[in-house]
Amino acid sequence: MTIYANALDLIGDTPLVDVSSLSPKASVRILAKLEGQNPGGSVKDRVARAMVEEAEKDGTLSPGSVILEPSSGNTGIGLAMVCRVKGYRLKVVMPANVSEERRQLLGIWGAEIIDSPAAEGSNGAVRLAQRLVAEHPEYVFLYQYGNPANPGAHYEGTGPEIWRDCPEVTHFVAGLGTSGTLVGVGRFLKERNPAVEVWAIEPPAGELVDGLRNLDDGYIPPVFLDGGGPELLDRKTVIGPRDSIEWARRLLDVGIFAGISSGAAMAGAVRCARTVDQGVIVTVLPDGGWKYLSTGAWSGDLGEAAERARQTVYF
Amino acid sequence: MPVEVRLPTVLRAAAAGQASVKAQGATIGEVLGDLTSTYPEMAGQVLAPDGGLHRFVNVYVNDDDVRYLDKLDTKVGEDDVVSILPAVAGG
Numbered sequence: 001m002t003i004y005a006n007a008l009d010l011i012g013d014t015p016l017v018d019v020s021s022l023s024p025k026a027s028v029r030i031l032a033k034l035e036g037q038n039p040g041g042s043v044k045d046r047v048a049r050a051m052v053e054e055a056e057k058d059g060t061l062s063p064g065s066v067i068l069e070p071s072s073g074n075t076g077i078g079l080a081m082v083c084r085v086k087g088y089r090l091k092v093v094m095p096a097n098v099s100e101e102r103r104q105l106l107g108i109w110g111a112e113i114i115d116s117p118a119a120e121g122s123n124g125a126v127r128l129a130q131r132l133v134a135e136h137p138e139y140v141f142l143y144q145y146g147n148p149a150n151p152g153a154h155y156e157g158t159g160p161e162i163w164r165d166c167p168e169v170t171h172f173v174a175g176l177g178t179s180g181t182l183v184g185v186g187r188f189l190k191e192r193n194p195a196v197e198v199w200a201i202e203p204p205a206g207e208l209v210d211g212l213r214n215l216d217d218g219y220i221p222p223v224f225l226d227g228g229g230p231e232l233l234d235r236k237t238v239i240g241p242r243d244s245i246e247w248a249r250r251l252l253d254v255g256i257f258a259g260i261s262s263g264a265a266m267a268g269a270v271r272c273a274r275t276v277d278q279g280v281i282v283t284v285l286p287d288g289g290w291k292y293l294s295t296g297a298w299s300g301d302l303g304e305a306a307e308r309a310r311q312t313v314y315f
Numbered sequence: 316m317p318v319e320v321r322l323p324t325v326l327r328a329a330a331a332g333q334a335s336v337k338a339q340g341a342t343i344g345e346v347l348g349d350l351t352s353t354y355p356e357m358a359g360q361v362l363a364p365d366g367g368l369h370r371f372v373n374v375y376v377n378d379d380d381v382r383y384l385d386k387l388d389t390k391v392g393e394d395d396v397v398s399i400l401p402a403v404a405g406g
Contacts, residue, residue, distance in 0.1 A: 123403055200383075204400070220370065220402050236380035 008085055010039040011049050012157045016165045016282070019254045022247075022270065027278040030269045031166055032251075033158070036258060036288030040081040041074075041105075043158075043286040047180055048078030050153035051142040052086065061140055063087060068139040070094070070129035072122045072177075073102035074287060075144050080109030091139070093129040095121055099312055101291040122177075123219045145178050145221035154184025162282050163192055170279035173269045175261050176200040176236065181284055183227035190232065200236040201268035203244070203261070235272075242306035243267040245297050248289065252298075257289040260297055260309060318346050318391050321398040329356035338397075343374060344387030346397055361399060371402045 004010055014037045020029045035043035055061040066089040069079055076092035083090040090111040094102070097118035106113055114132070116125040126145060133141040144150050162169060162185060172189055174181045179200075186198040224230075241260070247270065248263025258266075262285035269283040289298070295312055297305050317337040322330060330336050338353065340346035351358040363369050367387070374381045375398045381389040391397060 121403055230382065233383055236383045238375060238378040238380075 006085070007039050008049055008082060011045045012038070013161060014038065016162065017254070017256070019251070019256070019266070021254060022250055022266070023273050023281075024270055025273055025276075025278075028273040028276060029280045030266075030273060031169075031280065031282045032256065032266065032269075033162065033282065033284045034256065034258075035284055035286050036262075038078075040078045041287055041290065042078060043181060043284060044071075044074035044078040045081065046078075046153040046157055047075060047144060047150045047178075048082045050149040050156075051144065051147050052079070052082050052088070054147075054149040054152075055140060055142060056086075061088065065089070065140045066091065066138065067142060068093065068129060068133055068136070069142055069144065070116070070122070070125035071144070072125065073098050073291070075178075076111060077102065077105045077109065079142070080106050080111040083111070084109050088140075091132075093125045093132065095125050097312055099291055100294045105291065126219060144180065144223075145219075146223060146226075148223065148226070150178055150180035151184035151187070151223050151227050154181050155188050156184075158284070159185040159188025163189065166280060166282055167192075168280045169193075169196055169282045171197045171199060171269075171272050171276070171281040173199040173201060173265060173272050173281055173283040175265050175268075175284070175286060176202045177261075178221050179224035179227070179229050181286075183223060183229050183232060185284075186232045187227065197234040197272075198232055199268060199272050200233050201239050201264050202236065203264060204238050204240050237268060237271060239264040239267045239271070240306070241309035242302060245305050245309060246302055248297060249302075251285075256285065258285045259287040259289050259292050260295070261286050262289075263297075316341060316393050318393065319396045320346065320350055321396060323400050325401065326357055326360060326399065329354045329360075341390060341392075342387065343376065343381050343389045343391060343397065346391060347374070347387070373400045373402055374398070375400065 014034050016031050016033050019032045023030045038045035068091045070093040080090050092111050093114045093116050095118050096115045116128040133139050182200050189196040244260050244264035247266040248260055251258050265283045269281045272281055296308050320338050321335050338346045338350040340349050376391055376395050
């Protein structure tokens with residue numbers, strides 16, 4: 001057994017598990033990368049550590065620095081863990097309607113939460129964070145949506161891990177939030193094999209963006225545009241809360257307790273499998289199910305659970 | 316051939332509050348052209364000055380973003396549902 005010097009060294013090198021028994025076709029394998037195995041509980045641990053260490057290297061961060069970051073949850077939690085270990089203060093700007101567990105976890109790690117309007121979703125959190133940083137130039141703004149260390153963590157970590165474990169990969173399917181995973185892994189895999197198809201899965205914008213005043217309040221993360229996202233993606237498809245929850249429940253059949261966005265990724269992998277005759281689909285399951293217990297996603301009627309999920313930011 | 320077009324909240328005012336309208340066309344370009352001629356207030360919000368899609372707008376046929384299909388040339392049929400949505404962030 002390896003003895004790790006520090007819990008942060010546990011970030012990455014997550015397991016890839018064959019979940020092909022859930023594939024609609026015997027000729028199409030589906031492999032799931034379990035990012036919930038990271039020490040802070042999600043794929044965003046990779047991004048949090050990469051952004052902080054990059055900022056330490058270039059001198060943006062120094063002892064006693066205060067970091068401010070917009071996040072619907074997982075990046076905030078990952079940063080809170082990294083900041084706790086490294087001794088930085090953290091303020092997280094978060095939509096008021098994220099799951100209760102996300103708020104609790106941020107508190108446990110010692111981060112301060114600043115609420116942004118629920119009706120404006122993640123876009124509103126980004127806008128409020130940008131305003132606060134303009135008012136407080138002393139805050140360090142790592143800005144996951146525009147920080148090349150975000151896709152960089154996946155280009156240097158997640159992508160090579162997938163290629164090492166499964167060079168037969170034909171399709172890569174992942175959720176689209178900041179686009180860091182898709183841009184970083186997608187670029188790495190296409191450089192190795194240009195025939196690999198990259199599929200982005202997104203939740204329906206639906207009610208969560210009703211607070212937008214006009215479409216100019218829309219938002220495209222700079223890491224997506226700067227990373228060549230529009231050219232990198234082969235398909236972008238919406239998976240709703242009902243399918244997301246159904247597939248989060250079905251993942252239990254293969255021993256995986258994963259979050260709602262993982263259900264969406266799995267549903268996307270299954271949709272992808274239906275369109276091909278044969279292949280090996282790799283998908284990323286961003287986190288475990290623990291943070292979503294209070295949403296009731298696993299209990300009772302699927303339709304009612306989906307309706308509850310519509311009120312919560314889970315991506 | 317009429318196609319159902321679902322509108323985001325921010326565009327409904329331009330269509331007398333309707334959440335869903337019918338528009339004619341065999342491609343996304345034709346459907347959006349018909350939509351914006353019926354509801355001219357939407358034109359600047361949905362289409363860019365060069366006639367392409369506005370950058371903060373995503374248009375879907377059923378569940379697929381047309382930018383990764385055939386863009387404005389993406390074909391639509393009577394049973395398809397076209398949805399217009401603002402671009403949003405996650406993370």
